Amino acid sequence: MPTLAKSDMTRSAVLTYIGGHGPTSRADLARALSVSPALMTQVTKSLLDDGLIAELENSPSRGGRPGRLLGLVSAGEGVVGVKVAADNVTVVEVGIDGTVQRSASEPFRALEPDALDALEAVLRTFLSGAASSRLLGIGVATPGTVGEQSVGVVESTQLGWAAMPVGHALRRAFGLPVLVDNNVNALAMAEILYGRARGCANAVVVTIGTGVGAAVIVDGTILRGHAGGAGEIGHIPMIEDGPVCQCGARGCLEALVGEQALVAEARERGILDGAEGIDRLREAAADGDPAALGVFARAGHLLGRALAGVVNTLDPEAVILLGEGVTAWPYWAAAFERAFRAGLVPALRAVPVSVETWQDDRWAQGAACLVLGTPFDAQGISGDQGRWVRERLADAAHRGRER
Numbered sequence: 001m002p003t004l005a006k007s008d009m010t011r012s013a014v015l016t017y018i019g020g021h022g023p024t025s026r027a028d029l030a031r032a033l034s035v036s037p038a039l040m041t042q043v044t045k046s047l048l049d050d051g052l053i054a055e056l057e058n059s060p061s062r063g064g065r066p067g068r069l070l071g072l073v074s075a076g077e078g079v080v081g082v083k084v085a086a087d088n089v090t091v092v093e094v095g096i097d098g099t100v101q102r103s104a105s106e107p108f109r110a111l112e113p114d115a116l117d118a119l120e121a122v123l124r125t126f127l128s129g130a131a132s133s134r135l136l137g138i139g140v141a142t143p144g145t146v147g148e149q150s151v152g153v154v155e156s157t158q159l160g161w162a163a164m165p166v167g168h169a170l171r172r173a174f175g176l177p178v179l180v181d182n183n184v185n186a187l188a189m190a191e192i193l194y195g196r197a198r199g200c201a202n203a204v205v206v207t208i209g210t211g212v213g214a215a216v217i218v219d220g221t222i223l224r225g226h227a228g229g230a231g232e233i234g235h236i237p238m239i240e241d242g243p244v245c246q247c248g249a250r251g252c253l254e255a256l257v258g259e260q261a262l263v264a265e266a267r268e269r270g271i272l273d274g275a276e277g278i279d280r281l282r283e284a285a286a287d288g289d290p291a292a293l294g295v296f297a298r299a300g301h302l303l304g305r306a307l308a309g310v311v312n313t314l315d316p317e318a319v320i321l322l323g324e325g326v327t328a329w330p331y332w333a334a335a336f337e338r339a340f341r342a343g344l345v346p347a348l349r350a351v352p353v354s355v356e357t358w359q360d361d362r363w364a365q366g367a368a369c370l371v372l373g374t375p376f377d378a379q380g381i382s383g384d385q386g387r388w389v390r391e392r393l394a395d396a397a398h399r400g401r402e403r
Contacts, residue, residue: 078132
């Protein structure tokens, strides 16, 4: 596949940026994408000529001549995002603006020997009902470590996968670009494009729920580490000889504050019976049960202590919390805040912590953003699959001429 020219990559970045941010002036696009005003004028003219964008009303003046806002005309392109969990798969189709157009969730057994075949079958059924006239690619988010997005080999103790060739299998099955990454990295990309990390050069995105994870944003790029496993804060060792974690070690943060750990503690303390789980624990806390509140408070304290160490090390401008576990955040919050602020060095004690609301399809939406983020991939993390996505987006110009 040929390498895209700078102007071609900028074209795809303009389309994705306007899709995610809404109508934007040429001047603001040039600043946001770090290109010269002259190149932006050239690129937007070609997009206007191809019928992919249109001039709208004037933008507010900052003292000079008011600029014209540019908006999307073509909304035919879409992306599919897939979130793989041990017992289910969630699939979404999103537009170029990141909004979910449709979704589906199916049971899944990651430990079965035919797991990849089953994943292909779920996707094939979903793709048969595609709403978009053209799909740019497929993004896949999994727990665990993915060495390279464009290769997509998954190592995951949660799924029981070792060297699982997810990317290769799905590319062979569907003939589309496929990008695979850790699920928290995928969420962080969604935050960069459309969420609270937008405009942040350095931030930490933390998830709580069945596990505990993090993605580290450094200079606008997600830090991957040597083997793609950066951000595994759930495996920070907290207590010697503590409970066994999924990774095999003892006393990891995830083994103390993950969903299974909270439920196990609540059962030991007689708050839950053997059939009850996290939903009942949350209900008990909402009813003011002191013991249930104590379980969440202990989790908040431990998370706060661990995250303070992360922030002291990385010096981010913001911390963003999300995941299934934030539905119980009111019961974590006070203990977390005390422990977190007390553990920070003085210069960082004012770092803001934002808690995002949560929807069940958010993981899969994040997976789709692996594809939508390729126009901004100046470091080449998405490799040949990212170039392929950008080529497919640039091909919209030819379809625009044909219309």
